[in-house]
Amino acid sequence: MKNNNGLTTQPIPKLIRQLTIPVSVGFFFNTMYNVVDTYFGGLISTQVLAAMSLSLPVFFVIISMGSGISTGVTALIATALGAEDREEARLFAIQGMIFGVFMSFGLTLLGIYISPFLFTILGASDEYLSICLLYMDTLFKGVIFFMLIYMFNSVLQSLGDTKSYRNFLIFGFVLNIILDPWFIYGGLGLPPMGIAGIALATVLTQVTGSIYLGTKAYRTGLISCRKLKDIFPRAAAFKEIARQGLPASLNVMTIALGVFVITYFISKFGKEAVAAYGIGMRVEQIVLIPTIGLNVATLTLVAQNHGAKKFDRIFEILNSALKYGGIFMGIGSIGIFILAEQFMTLFTNDANVIRIGVTYLRIDALVLYAYIILFVSVAALQGVKKPMFAVVIGIYRQIVAPIAVFYFLAYVLGFGLTGVWWGIFFVTWSAAVIALIYS
Template sequence: MNHGHDLLKQPIPLLIRKLAVPTSVGYFFNTMFNVVDTFYGGRVSTDALAALSLSFPVFFLIIAIGAGISTGATALIGHALGEGDGEGARRLACQTVSFGLLHGVLVGLLGLYLAPLLFTILGAKGEVLDLALQYMTTIFSGSIFFLVNYVLNSILTSTGDSRSFRNFLVSGFFLNLVFDPWFLYGGLGIPPLGLPGIAWATVLVQALGNCYMAVRVRQSGMLSRFRWRELLPDRRAYWQLAKQGFPSSLNMMTVAIGIFVITWFVARFGSDAVAAYGIATRIEQIALLPVMGMNVATLALVAQNSGARQWERVVEVIYSALRAGIILMACGTAAAFFGAGLLVRLFSSDPEVVRIGISYLRIEAFVFIAYVILYTSVAVLQGLKRPVFPLMIGLMRQIVLPIPVFYLLAVVLGWGLYGIWWGIFIVTWTGALTALYYVIRLAAQLNRREAVSPRPPGEGQG
C-alpha cells in the first residue's frame, strides 16, 4: 500500500512544505476558479454579482458538510496508519466513501428545500433573489459530486498525498475558463444559460473531478481490494466518522452562520456593500491560501504521529506550523493593506463598491495572523481526535460574540460598516488567543507524556 511521504520519520519542516505547498497551490487555483465566476457574474449585472455574494454563505453549507467529513476521515485513517493498522485504514476508507455519498444526497435535498428561506433571511428580494435561487438550485442538484471529492481527498491526504487534489483543482480552474463563458453565453449546441450557466460549469468540473480522484485513490492502494459490499453502512465505522466529522462539520457550519450574520448586517447598507464585501472576501481567501495549506499538513501530520504516539513530533508540528504561518501572513498583511485599492479595482469599477472594499481590507489585513493561530490550533485538535473544543471556539467566534458586538458597534455607536469590520477584528482575535492558550497548555501536557512514556523505536510503523 502506497502511503506517500513517510509522515512518521522525515523532518517535520520538510513534511510541512511537501504537504502544504501542493495544497496551497491547489487552493489558489480553486480561489481563482471562484474569481472567474465572480468576473463573469459581474459581466451579467450588478444584481448577478450581488446574487453570487449572497449565494456564498448558502453554498458554504455544502463546504461545511464536506470539509467536516473529510477532516474526521483524515484524522481516523491517519491514526490507523500511524498505529500500523493498514487493513483498518482501508476499511475506514470504504466506509468514508459511502458516508460521503449518503450525505451528498441529503445535503442536496435539504438545500433545495431550504434555499428560498435562507435567501429571504439574508434579505434577498426581486431580481437578486431570483438569480440567487437559480444559481443555488443547480449547485445543490450536484452537491453529491462536491461531497465525493471531499471524501476521496481525505483518503489521499491521510496517506500524505496532497498532490492529487492539487492536480484536480488546477485542471478544474482551466476547465472553468472554458465552461463559464460557454455556458453563460451559449454556443456549440448549448443555449445561453445566464448566471445558472456558471453553476452548471462548476457542477460539471466537480463531476469530472470525481473520476480523476477515484482513479488516484485506487492507485494509492487504499481501495485496491475494494468490494461493493464494503460500502454498506457499518454501524461502528459510521459512528466513528460521525463522532469526528460532525463536530468538525458543525464547526464549519458556524463559519457559514458567521457569514450569514456578517452578510445580514452588511446587507442593511445596500447591494453595493454586499458586492464590496463579496469581492474583498475573495481577495482575503487568496491571502490566506498558505494558511489553508498548512492547515491540511498539520492535520495529516498530527493524526499519523499521534496514532504512532510520537508526541515529541506532534509538538514540533504545532510550533513549526505556527512559526511558518505567522511569517507568511505578516507578508500577506502588508500586501493587503497597501494594495487594497488596486486589488478591489480588479473586480469592480464602481466607486462606491471600491471605497467600501478598501475600508474592509485595510482593517481585515490585521486579522490574518489571528487566522493562522486559529486554524493551526483547530487542525492540531482535530488531528488529535478532539473536535469538540474547536466547535466551542467556532460557536463563540461566529454566533455568540458577533451579533452583540456588531450591533453595539454598527448600530448603537453608529459606526456603520466600520463597526462590522472592527467587530470582525475583535471577535477573531478573541477566538484565536483563546485557542492558542488551550493548545499551548496541551503541548506542555504532550511533552510531559513523551518524557514519561516515549514511543519505542519502530513500534506501530507498519
C-alpha cells in the first residue's frame, strides 16, 4: 500500500512545524501534570517533595526501557512505510506490542526488588525511605500501562500522528488536577492516601491513556491480527526490535542514571538541595518542551525519508530542527534567567530551597541550547538506524564525565554544590559539540 502521508514529499519546515507543535503542546500538559504533582507534594511536606525528587531517577530507569523500545519501533515502522512496505510495518507494530508487554512484567518485578537498594544509596532511611517506597511501589504496579502507551504511540508517530498523544496528555493533565487532591486528602468514600494518592492518580491516568491510544492505533490497521500466529513472538522481529530499541533504551537509561549520579552528589548537601533540584528540573522541563517535539519530528521525518532513500532531505531536516530549536531556547533561556526566583516560589516558601534553586536555574539557562543540539543530532542518527552513538554519548554525558567533573569542581576546587551546577554546564556542552560533529 502506498504511503501517502506526505512526510517524504512536503516542504521540510512545514512538516517540522506540523509534527512539532502537537507534540510540544502535549508535553507542555505532561510537564504541567508533573508540576501539579510537585505542587501537591510540596503542600504535604518538604520531605514528601524530596522523596518525589529522589524517586525520579529510580522510576526513570524503568520507564526508559519503554521509551527506548518505542523509539526503535517507531524507526522500524516509519522506515518500512517510507519504503512503501506496509506489511513489514504491520509486523513490527504487532511484535512491538508483544515485546513491550513481556518487558513490562520483567520491569515491574525488577523495580520492586531493586528500589529499596537504590534509595538507600541515595541516602534515604527510616521514614524518608518509607515515603519513597510507598510512592514507588504504587507506580510500579502501573508499569504495563506506561509500556502500552509507549507502544501504541510508536505506531501513531510513525504515521505522522502526533495529535492523538497530545490529546491524551491534555486529558491526563485535567484528570490529574481532579484526582490528586481527592486521593491525597480523601473524601467521597475514599480515605486520605497522602503521597500514595499522587502515585495512584498517575496509574489511573495511564490506564485511560492506554485505552484511548490503543483504540486509535487499532484503527490504523497496523496492529490488526489477520492470523492467530501474528500474536506469537517472532525471533527475527524481536531481534530487530531489540537491535534498534535497546540502544535507544540504554540512551534514555543513561539519562536516568545521569539523574541518579547528579542526585547522589546533590544529596550530600542536604534534603533542601534535593528538593531545589527537583523543582528546578520541573521548570527546566517546561522550557525544554520544544525539544521533545523537535526530537519526535526529526526521528519520524529522517526515518521515513531514509526509507524512501531521499538522503538530501535528511540534512535539511537536521538544519531546520536546529534553527527552530535555537529560536525556542533563546526565548526560554532569557525567561529562566530573569524569572528564576519567581519560578521557585511557586512551589515552596522554604528560603534555603529557593536560594539553591535560583542558582541552579540561572546556570541551567546557559545550557538549554546544548540540549537541542544533542537531542536533535541523536534523533537523526536513530532515524537512519544508527542507534549506538546515542549510547556512547549518553554514557559519556550522564555517567563518566559527570562523576569526574562534579567531584573535581565540588570537592577538589571546593565550589561545593555550585560546582555540580557548573559541572552540568561543561559536560552538556561538550557532549553537544561531539554529537553535532559526529552527526
